[in-house]
Amino acid sequence: MTHQPDPSHVHDDQSEHVPRPPSFWRSRAGIYLIVALVLGGLLLGYEHRVHLLSSGLLIWLPLLLCVGMHFFMHGGHGGHGSGGDKT
Template sequence: MEKPSTHGDHHPQDNPPRPPSFWKSRAGIYLIFALVLGGLLLGYEHRVHILGSGLLIWLPLLLCVGMHFFMHGGHGGHGGHGKGDDK
């Protein structure tokens, strides 16, 4: 006996396969590697300015905000707070 679906009948053929992400392609991986390497070299060359400026104290705060933004996917990523669909 087949259980009735509550969300409608969704078949795999209804959603065509999406093309692969640019960031997972060979060019995307090379770009990420080049940006990381360039950032490390830039940071190494300017380490005296970075460490001596006093702005390094803000780094933990910026990391927390950045992690919150990217880990939750931006605004509205907390699992549906305030949507009013609690029954």
């Protein structure tokens, strides 16, 4: 007796994987923009280091970094409570 696969469990790989355009941030222009923004931020911080270090606002930097990382890193998996389900 031969075993026939259940048609409800057979997946057509071509219908599930619709090609998406590449992300802007992974393109050449996106990488150049990221590098330019980082360099600009470093130069701005270097030029204004006296104001940044003497203002007392530097103590808030770790808190802002945590909130920023939490906000931006939850964009890829759907936020809290999804459990990783892609249905």
